[in-house]
Structures are given as structure tokens and as C-alpha cells.
Amino acid sequence: MSTKKIVIVGAGYGGLEAAKTLHKRLRKRDDVEITLIDQNSHHTLLTELHEVAGHRIEPNGVQVSIEHVLEYTKVKFVQDRITGADLASKKLYSEKAEYSFDYLILGFGSEPAYYGISGMQEHSFTLWSLEDAKKIHNHIIEMFKKASEESNAEKRKELLTFVVGGGGFTGIEMMGELIEWTKTLCHEYGIAREEVQLYVIEALPSIMTILDDSLVQKGMKFLEKKGVKVLLNAPITEVTPDTVSMKDGQTIRTKTLIWTGGIQSKSFVKDFGISVGRRNRIIVNEHLQTKEYPYVYAIGDCMEFIGDDNQALPPLVETALQSGECAAENIAAEILGQEKHKLHAKLHGVMVSIGSLYGLAQLSGMPKMSGILAIFFKHLVNMHYLFGIGGLELVWEYINHQFLHKERKYNWFLETGLGHVGRRNFTFWLVPLRIWLGIMWLFSGLHKIQEGWWGATAIIGDATTNATSSASVMSLISDHTPGFYAWIVRTFIYPNPLFFQKMIVLVEIGLGLAFIFGAFTFLAAIVSIGMQLNFALSTGIANSVSVALPDLWWIFASFAMFAGAGRSFGVDYYLMPYLTHQLRYFQRNRSIHLLKGWKW
Numbered sequence: 001m002s003t004k005k006i007v008i009v010g011a012g013y014g015g016l017e018a019a020k021t022l023h024k025r026l027r028k029r030d031d032v033e034i035t036l037i038d039q040n041s042h043h044t045l046l047t048e049l050h051e052v053a054g055h056r057i058e059p060n061g062v063q064v065s066i067e068h069v070l071e072y073t074k075v076k077f078v079q080d081r082i083t084g085a086d087l088a089s090k091k092l093y094s095e096k097a098e099y100s101f102d103y104l105i106l107g108f109g110s111e112p113a114y115y116g117i118s119g120m121q122e123h124s125f126t127l128w129s130l131e132d133a134k135k136i137h138n139h140i141i142e143m144f145k146k147a148s149e150e151s152n153a154e155k156r157k158e159l160l161t162f163v164v165g166g167g168g169f170t171g172i173e174m175m176g177e178l179i180e181w182t183k184t185l186c187h188e189y190g191i192a193r194e195e196v197q198l199y200v201i202e203a204l205p206s207i208m209t210i211l212d213d214s215l216v217q218k219g220m221k222f223l224e225k226k227g228v229k230v231l232l233n234a235p236i237t238e239v240t241p242d243t244v245s246m247k248d249g250q251t252i253r254t255k256t257l258i259w260t261g262g263i264q265s266k267s268f269v270k271d272f273g274i275s276v277g278r279r280n281r282i283i284v285n286e287h288l289q290t291k292e293y294p295y296v297y298a299i300g301d302c303m304e305f306i307g308d309d310n311q312a313l314p315p316l317v318e319t320a321l322q323s324g325e326c327a328a329e330n331i332a333a334e335i336l337g338q339e340k341h342k343l344h345a346k347l348h349g350v351m352v353s354i355g356s357l358y359g360l361a362q363l364s365g366m367p368k369m370s371g372i373l374a375i376f377f378k379h380l381v382n383m384h385y386l387f388g389i390g391g392l393e394l395v396w397e398y399i400n401h402q403f404l405h406k407e408r409k410y411n412w413f414l415e416t417g418l419g420h421v422g423r424r425n426f427t428f429w430l431v432p433l434r435i436w437l438g439i440m441w442l443f444s445g446l447h448k449i450q451e452g453w454w455g456a457t458a459i460i461g462d463a464t465t466n467a468t469s470s471a472s473v474m475s476l477i478s479d480h481t482p483g484f485y486a487w488i489v490r491t492f493i494y495p496n497p498l499f500f501q502k503m504i505v506l507v508e509i510g511l512g513l514a515f516i517f518g519a520f521t522f523l524a525a526i527v528s529i530g531m532q533l534n535f536a537l538s539t540g541i542a543n544s545v546s547v548a549l550p551d552l553w554w555i556f557a558s559f560a561m562f563a564g565a566g567r568s569f570g571v572d573y574y575l576m577p578y579l580t581h582q583l584r585y586f587q588r589n590r591s592i593h594l595l596k597g598w599k600w
Contacts, residue, residue: 004032004335007092007099009082010107011038011066012046013317014300014324016389018105020588021328023073025336027589032335034074037092037099039081041066043389044130047317048382050170052133053140053258054177055184056356059130061401069389072585072593082108085272087293103295103331106269106282107324110301110315113264113279119239120165124259127170136174136258140181143255148189154253161197161254163244165236166261167207169352172219174258175200176354179226198228199252201244203235203261208360210314210350215360218370222354236261263315265302277304278312286342288327297331299323307345317385318347351378391584428568430560434515437557441528442512448505458497462490476538485537507531515561518570525561528554 006022008015019036026032042063051057066077084093092099112126125136140162147159162178164171178198186193200207200223207230208216223230231246238245245251264279275283275291281304283291288303290296300320305313313319322345330340349363351374359374369377379402386394453459461473476489493500507527514524532554566572585593 002031004102005100006032006034006103006105006331007101008034008036008105008107009038009092010109010300010302011036011040011043011077012107012109012300012320014320015105015107016043016066016069017321017324018107018299018328019070019073019075020389021325022332023075023588025329025332027074029335032074033076035076035078035099036066036070037078037080037082038066039079041079043069045382046128049127049130049133050173050177052130053127053136053174054181055137055140056177056181057401058405059134061398062130062133064386064390064394068393072581072588083268087272087274087296090295101295103334104293104297105324105327105331106296106298106302107300107320108266108269108302110263110265111267112259113262114259115262117236117239120236120259123239123241124165124257126259127174128263139256140178140185144182144185144189144191147195148191156195157197158242158253159255160191160195161199161252162256163199163201163252163254163258165201165244165257165259167200167202167204167230167232168260168262169208169210169350171200171202171258171260172208172223173353174260175223175228176356176358179223179228180355196227198226199254200228200230201234201236201246202230202232205233207232208352211352211360211362212368215362215368215370219352219354219360222358263301269302281312287330287340288323288343289330297327299327305343305345313345314347316347316350319345322346351381353378388587391587392580393584427564430563430565431518431569433557433560434518434521434565434570437528437554437561438512438515438517440512440554441508441515445505445508445512448501448508453501453505456498459501460493460497462494478538482537489538504531518566518568518572519575521561521564521566521570521572525558528558528561532558 008018008022011019015036015038019034022034026034043066045062045064048057048062052059052062070077078099080094080097082092082094082099085091086093087104090101090104092101092104110128112121112128114120125139126132127136143159143162147156150156150159162182164175164178175198182196182198183193185191186196206213206216208219211219220230231250234246234248234250236244237247239257242255243251243253244257262279265276265281267280269276269280269282273292274296277283280302282298282302284298284303284305285291288297288299288305290298300323301315303313303323305323307313313323323343326341326343332338333340347364349361349366351359351361351363353359353375357372357375359370359372359378361369361374361377363369363377383395383398386398448454451459459474460476462475462477476493477486481489508531511524511528511531514520515528532551535551564572567576582592585591
């Protein structure tokens with residue numbers, strides 16, 4: 001049986017989703033080869049580029065290793081740049097290699113569209129790659145530095161005027177970063193905030209047209225409150241190194257125009273010999289196949305797919321993910337002799353951040369949101385995506401970049417708190433405390449065994465109802481016990497004293513061993529805190545300072561274990577990487593491999 005070769009070009013959102021789906025459907029087929037080709041070694045989170053441009057996070061905060069995503073799959077990754085294709089002969093070409101295929105998925109994304117505006121391509125910045133974001137970032141710092149040294153008022157104003165062309169999501173998110181970062185830069189360079197001029201120029205009558213009008217108005221009010229001038233119905237007609245001119249005759253003098261006014265499929269697609277529609281997007285049928293070659297599929301931003309509403313699907317992340325999955329499913333269906341299915345895109349909503357603390361969200365089945373709640377959901381969606389492609393490691397990296405090791409400074413109080421939380425410490429200093437905490441728990445459990453907690457006699461119970469045993473029965477309820485806890489004790493613990501006695505002994509000994517050997521330290525810390533709170537509730541937390549204070553050290557020592565105390569001279573150093581690898585392997589293959597992921 002001949003081997004079927006499937007090639008995916010482009011490791012964007014759609015390309016990775018296609019690779020994951022093909023592996024899931026065809027991982028047991030030895031007669032199938034799956035290759036993903038991309039010119040970069042990293043998948044870029046395009047929707048977060050504004051955070052790099054605006055100095056909120058480091059550049060590596062929007063990069064995900066493609067090798068990491070494809071680990072434990074049958075998909076082979078090749079870093080190369082495709083320069084040509086002979087689709088009729090089923091061949092792709094780069095400067096150094098030739099690739100043959102039986103099925104091809106084109107997911108090479110898009111590029112900025114300039115609409116023939118004079119000087120736009122030559123004199124504007126775009127925000128469609130990590131390199132673009134870095135250029136904007138460095139340019140803005142350069143403008144503030146020059147302005148701080150410029151004595152001429154007009155030139156200084158020109159340097160401190162920042163224009164975003166395009167009021168879509170990308171443009172508004174970029175402006176949100178500028179609102180926050182320019183405030184910080186003014187402080188750093190000794191410039192009055194009032195000197196900075198921020199503009200959004202939009203050709204249409206409204207910004208963020210995908211959103212409901214009520215959310216658009218909230219966004220407009222927020223921008224205006226922050227001093228942003230939003231110019232609507234103002235198509236840009238000409239751009240020079242120092243000016244931006246509009247159709248109504250207005251001209252803004254500036255050294256900075258960030259163009260986010262639209263995208264199109266990559267220009268080289270016209271050389272592929274396949275039908276393209278508006279903005280060079282490849283025309284596909286209901287199965288995402290091209291007109292000329294049914295074995296060639298197009299997905300994401302580079303496809304033109306007409307939905308049930310007779311409208312082309314918008315270039316959103318959800319569009320890329322769903323089209324990537326659909327194309328892969330249909331290729332797998334043909335190989336497996338199954339029926340193809342049509343793409344029925346179900347967009348679950350959109351979210352936009354205007355800075356780090358204010359956002360707008362319109363999600364299916366949920367009320368419209370604005371403010372910090374919308375930002376919270378945006379972070380949740382990002383983490384859900386990252387968990388799906390790379391497991392807990394990527395989620396933790398996201399948390400680090402977004403919350404613990406931020407680039408931009410906000411205020412002393414917030415930055416001091418984040419600095420202490422995110423500070424990289426030497427966790428081996430916690431080892432003595434961890435072992436001592438373990439010894440205390442272990443001895444506590446062994447001591448209870450000596451007192452008869454493991455025997456057949458009830459040690460805990462309601463002494464007030466049994467006068468004959470009141471001397472030997474330990475009551476868990478006192479005058480200081482909260483009512484809800486007393487109810488729990490009477491309902492669940494007193495009727496089953498032997499079970500709970502032995503459970504307490506097992507938990508205490510287990511905690512002791514876990515802390516001593518540094519295994520599952522994070523979970524052990526949670527249980528340790530819970531056990532101590534349980535004991536405190538039994539007698540009343542504020543019963544007696546002389547009684548309560550000596551025992552509080554258990555709780556505070558347990559909190560210190562959250563800092564990764566088990567990763568220094570502990571089993572967690574080996575166990576945690578192993579378990580995360582196992583989880584990622586299970587995500588990919590729905591099975592476990594006991595030899596995967598050990599750290600030696």
C-alpha cells in the first residue's frame with residue numbers, strides 16, 4: 001500500500017489545528033505521513049502582538065515552539081520557506097528542497113492590505129508579525145527620547161503624535177496599549193502627559209463594527225475619556241514621512257502611523273494557478289477544497305468561504321481553528337473511506353482589550369461584558385487555547401508573562417506586589433522548612449497511632465451523650481466551634497468515628513512523607529492548610545491566643561511550600577516535568593506512555 005503524504009503549509013492557528021486533527025484521526029495509520037512546513041520555528045499568537053508593541057510583555061510571550069506543540073504526535077515539522085508550487089504535479093518548492101504531496105492544506109495566513117493609498121506601504125508601521133511589533137516598540141521609545149531632547153515646540157508635537165489607522169480590533173487594541181504605555185514613558189522622559197496626542201482614524205462610520213452598538217459606544221467613551229481623538233468617516237488618502245492626510249482635507253503631522261486597516265491573502269497565491277476572490281483570498285467550496293484541485297485545501301485568513309448567510313467568513317481566530325479542523329477531517333475522511341462534511345462555522349463571540357484592565361466581550365449565550373470582567377474572559381480563552389496546543393506548561397508561561405513578569409510599569413503599589421510574587425528565588429532555601437514540616441506531620445500521625453486512633457475504639461465522638469466514655473472520648477465541638485462546622489461534625493464525623501480517625505492518621509503520615517521527600521508538594525501544602533483550618537474550626541479560631549498562635553506556624557509554613565519547595569532536592573524535580581509530559585502525551589494520543597517525560 002502506497003504512503004499518503006499530507007503537507008500543511010503554515011503553522012498559524014489553522015495550520016496547527018489541522019495538524020492536531022490529522023494526528024488524532026490518522027495516528028494509527030502507518031501508511032500516512034503528515035508534514036507541517038513553516039519558515040519560523042515558533043507559532044506566533046498574532047492576537048497578542050499589540051502587547052509586545054506596547055511594552056506590556058516580552059517578545060517571547062507571544063511565541064510558542066512548534067516542536068513543543070507537535071511533540072508526541074506523528075506530525076513532522078520542517079522549518080523552510082515555500083517559494084513556489086506546481087499544484088498539478090503535486091509539488092512544492094523552496095530554495096533548498098522539493099516536497100511532494102497527495103493532499104495539501106494551505107494555511108499561510110495573510111498580509112496587510114494598503115488599498116493603493118499613496119505612501120502607506122512606504123511610511124507606515126504594520127502590526128502583523130512579531131518583527132512588526134518589535135519595530136513599533138523600538139520606534140515609540142525613539143520618539144520619546146528625541147522629544148525629550150527637542151526644544152522646538154512644533155517638532156516636539158510631531159514626535160509625540162501617534163496615529164492608528166483603522167478602527168478594527170487590532171487598531172483599538174494597539175491604541176489601548178499606547179494609552180497605558182505613553183503615560184509611563186512620559187514619566188520616564190520627563191514629558192507632560194498633555195503633550196502626547198493619540199488618534200484613531202477610521203474610514204467607516206463606526207469602529208469595531210463586529211461588536212454590538214452598545215459595546216461600541218462604551219469603547220468610544222473609554223477612548224475619549226483617555227484623551228484619544230477618534231476620527232470617523234475619514235479615509236486616509238496619502239501618507240508621507242511626516243503627515244497623514246484624509247479625504248476631508250485634514251492633515252495630521254506625525255512621525256508614527258500604525259496601519260491596521262485591513263488584510264489580504266499573501267500576494268504570491270496568485271502564482272499558484274488557483275481561483276482567488278477579494279483580497280487575494282483562495283476561493284473554496286463547502287468542504288474547503290479549491291476549485292481547480294480537490295486535493296488542495298485552503299483555511300484561515302487565506303481562504304474565501306461563503307457561509308450560510310452568503311457572507312465571507314471574517315478573518316478571526318475561530319474561523320482559522322474551525323476551518324483547519326474541517327479541512328483535516330475531510331482529508332482523513334477520504335483516506336479512511338468516509339463521507340466528507342461541510343464547514344458550518346459557529347463563531348462563539350469576540351473580545352477586544354483596550355489596555356490591560358478594560359475590555360469588551362460579546363460571547364454567545366452570555367450577557368455583553370465590559371471592563372475588567374471582559375479582560376478576565378479574554379485571558380481564560382487564551383489559556384484554554386494554549387492548554388489545547390501545549391498543555392499546562394504553556395498556561396503557566398502565559399500566566400508568568402501576563403501577570404508575574406510584566407514589562408510595563410503601572411504604579412508603585414501594583415508593581416511592588418507583582419515584583420515580590422514573581423521574583424525568581426532560590427527554592428533550595430525552603431528545603432529545611434519543608435523537611436521539618438514533614439517531620440512534624442509524620443510524628444503527629446505516628447503519635448495518634450500510639451494513642452489508639454488506628455484501633456477499634458472510637459477516640460473522637462460526642463462525650464456529652466455518653467457519660468461512661470466521656471473520659472476517653474475526644475469531643476470535636478466546643479463553645480467556640482462555629483455552627484456550620486458543628487453541624488458537619490454531628491452529621492458526618494460522629495456517626496463514623498473509626499473511619500475518620502484512620503483517615504486523619506493516613507493523611508498526616510502521607511503529608512509527612514510528601515514534604516520530607518518533596519513529592520506533590522503543592523497539593524500537600526493545600527491539604528496541610530486545610531487540615532490545620534479544620535483543627536482550628538473545631539476549637540474556634542480565636543479561642544485563645546496562647547493556644548492558637550503556636551499552631552499557626554503550620555499554616556504559614558505550608559503557604560511557603562507553594563513556591564516550588566519540592567523542586568529542590570525533592571522528587572518533584574523529576575515528577576512534575578514527567579506528569580506534565582504525560583498529560584500532553586495523553587492529550588495527543590488518549591493513552592499514557594510510562595517512559596515519556598522523565599527528566600535526567
